Amino acid sequence: MELAIRYGFVNDRSRETEVEILSFPLAVFLVTCMSDPAISKRYAMAESERCSELLIDEPNQVIERIADDGFGLELKALQHVLGTQTYDFCLDFSDYVRLASHFSSPSWRLVNKNLRLGQVHLFKSEAVGILKLHAEENILRAINETGDVSPPQFLKQHLAGIKSIITVKEKEEERTTIGFSLEALPPCIRSIYNRLVEGESLSHFARFTLTSFFLNVGLTRREVLHLFSRLPDFDEHLSQYQIEHIAGGRGRVKKYTSPSCRTLQTHGLCPRTEQCLSVRSPLKRYYGQVRLTERGEA
Amino acid sequence: MSFISEGDLQFARGAFRSYYERPRERVEIPRKIESREFGYFVFGENIMVRHLSLRDADSLANLFTERVPRHVYYSSAFFHLPSAPMERKGWIGAELVFDIDADHLPVRCKAEHDFWLCKNCGEHGPKPMPKGCPKCQSRVEEIEWLCEHCLREARNELLKLLDFLELSLGIESKDITLNFSGHRGYHVHVDNDHLNSLDQYARKEVVDYVAGNGLDVSYHGLYLSRGSSSLIGPDYSEPSWRGRIARGVYDLLGQLSDPSYEGYFSENLTPKTYRRFLKRQEVLVKLWSSRPVWGAASAIKADDWIKLAQLAVRRQAANIDSVVTTDVHRLIRVINTLHGKTGLLSLKIGYDELETFDPFRDPVVFPDQPSVKMKVLFCPEFRVKEKSYGPYHNQVVEVPLSTAVFMVCKGVGTLSSGR
Numbered sequence: 001m002e003l004a005i006r007y008g009f010v011n012d013r014s015r016e017t018e019v020e021i022l023s024f025p026l027a028v029f030l031v032t033c034m035s036d037p038a039i040s041k042r043y044a045m046a047e048s049e050r051c052s053e054l055l056i057d058e059p060n061q062v063i064e065r066i067a068d069d070g071f072g073l074e075l076k077a078l079q080h081v082l083g084t085q086t087y088d089f090c091l092d093f094s095d096y097v098r099l100a101s102h103f104s105s106p107s108w109r110l111v112n113k114n115l116r117l118g119q120v121h122l123f124k125s126e127a128v129g130i131l132k133l134h135a136e137e138n139i140l141r142a143i144n145e146t147g148d149v150s151p152p153q154f155l156k157q158h159l160a161g162i163k164s165i166i167t168v169k170e171k172e173e174e175r176t177t178i179g180f181s182l183e184a185l186p187p188c189i190r191s192i193y194n195r196l197v198e199g200e201s202l203s204h205f206a207r208f209t210l211t212s213f214f215l216n217v218g219l220t221r222r223e224v225l226h227l228f229s230r231l232p233d234f235d236e237h238l239s240q241y242q243i244e245h246i247a248g249g250r251g252r253v254k255k256y257t258s259p260s261c262r263t264l265q266t267h268g269l270c271p272r273t274e275q276c277l278s279v280r281s282p283l284k285r286y287y288g289q290v291r292l293t294e295r296g297e298a
Numbered sequence: 299m300s301f302i303s304e305g306d307l308q309f310a311r312g313a314f315r316s317y318y319e320r321p322r323e324r325v326e327i328p329r330k331i332e333s334r335e336f337g338y339f340v341f342g343e344n345i346m347v348r349h350l351s352l353r354d355a356d357s358l359a360n361l362f363t364e365r366v367p368r369h370v371y372y373s374s375a376f377f378h379l380p381s382a383p384m385e386r387k388g389w390i391g392a393e394l395v396f397d398i399d400a401d402h403l404p405v406r407c408k409a410e411h412d413f414w415l416c417k418n419c420g421e422h423g424p425k426p427m428p429k430g431c432p433k434c435q436s437r438v439e440e441i442e443w444l445c446e447h448c449l450r451e452a453r454n455e456l457l458k459l460l461d462f463l464e465l466s467l468g469i470e471s472k473d474i475t476l477n478f479s480g481h482r483g484y485h486v487h488v489d490n491d492h493l494n495s496l497d498q499y500a501r502k503e504v505v506d507y508v509a510g511n512g513l514d515v516s517y518h519g520l521y522l523s524r525g526s527s528s529l530i531g532p533d534y535s536e537p538s539w540r541g542r543i544a545r546g547v548y549d550l551l552g553q554l555s556d557p558s559y560e561g562y563f564s565e566n567l568t569p570k571t572y573r574r575f576l577k578r579q580e581v582l583v584k585l586w587s588s589r590p591v592w593g594a595a596s597a598i599k600a601d602d603w604i605k606l607a608q609l610a611v612r613r614q615a616a617n618i619d620s621v622v623t624t625d626v627h628r629l630i631r632v633i634n635t636l637h638g639k640t641g642l643l644s645l646k647i648g649y650d651e652l653e654t655f656d657p658f659r660d661p662v663v664f665p666d667q668p669s670v671k672m673k674v675l676f677c678p679e680f681r682v683k684e685k686s687y688g689p690y691h692n693q694v695v696e697v698p699l700s701t702a703v704f705m706v707c708k709g710v711g712t713l714s715s716g717r
Contacts, residue, residue, distance in 0.1 A: 098497075101499035107517065116466065
């Protein structure tokens, strides 16, 4: 639980089944004791992420069984070939829309799914995505249904400690980004940023570049998330997850650094202007430009 | 819309009263009536009486006999406390309701048959409405007319919607109730316990699916293959939107040279794309006759095919009123009740009756006798049962009772003497 809240991931060391089973209600109880919606969400997201990581390697029949037993979802493991694509599962459309309406990415929308007689055909990754969301909702529901509870005396101090770390972390993130300069953006980042502002769809790598760059120059996770909300296929849930991961949550203690110029060239994201010839990283170019601006030399 | 005189209002109310003498036999009693909210308009008042709760079919019957309502509505939703204010009603679920209204269809005839009318002097004209009558400065009213073409188009949309509901969404016909709205469209009610619990967001997904909103053809098998750059596309027999896109494109190819569609293609395709298809139409139709040949004719670019597929999506989509379907608290007309703007019945239609349903004949409930002498200010030509009437302009006519009720409710004719 502590790992989930602090770092956004759940330890996947195999434990005794009894420990696994009993630790979950205990963790829910402890999270409820902290009575903080942000902490509850963080815990639920981390647990559901672990759930999806475990499910993706399971055979389809096992996933079908877990969906039924664990979530009451009639997800059927049924291969179906349509054109050149082979789907692995199908799900009743009414169950699908209840969950998929939370996603805003075009690929999740019912109108872009193949439907026949009420059954939505899904790839395995999509089926697991649906179960992941289900798991998160179930965990949040379990927390909400636990009601008003207080931690036992011997745990009070420990829980307060976890809560304060999160609060400090959030406060840090909420600080205004004094010193951030749009004018100082290097051409590669500016080009991706302009496309984002125009609402153009961006490749995964372009998103990663932009996110890691902005987080490194001091924008908060929330500010970066707000920027991405301009994208036509914006998926809040997914973006939040990715930003957290890049920022050093989600099982990574360290923050990702922004890709180097060479990496950007490989991915076709470097416009190779003359001004950039002497730099090796967009971050270095940005900081250099900020310093020049501060000195009034730009 | 108002009646021309108090006498006309009383005439229409009297006709409605006579029809509602035996409401239990005539009105469709909603399922779980005790969980529904009801609302109604009476003759002569423009404020809806709503938040009513009726415990059983007898209470509903009493509403018709005692109040003689002009319009009666019930909630598609089921509530714990139907008569409480909205925030305290306690939503349990709601039927999935679809409304197809000719008002929302892109029909050209609308501009021809909807008009403004001066109820003082009978002056009339096409929209836009003037501020006052150009002849006598009296107030003018907008009149929405019923037209055979509009209602035929509305029925086509209904058929498309039913195809989506049954073949794609797998909804069984036993859970679907269809009815004519009594005016310019059709209503579809899906009452199924599993679907009734869908929230507004889930319903929005359903709306977008049947209306093709946000559809990206690349998710439906239409894309450029990697490497060879040839266009891959769906087949006619494929389910869901795939087959609809393929069949829709074939229909469009067949219509390219039809002069009546020239305006349509000019509006929806760029001149270059239209010309490229038009020039090769004969060959393309032949090639596509047994199976789709996406990317046929090298002069036609992949982008052109994609544009044509996107146009096919719009043609294959069911044109529904999205607000009605996504509103989980919606009040909708009670089935088999009279529509106050026409005197026509919001008639329940069986699946087997859909092909032969005639909105100008089947929902007419008033007898022909006695005939009624009335003055018609203005109305375009229209049909009641098998007989056509009009156009009329400031003339006295003698018409069957059923036709008189229609013209009085529409506010174009008056029984008042001395006019």
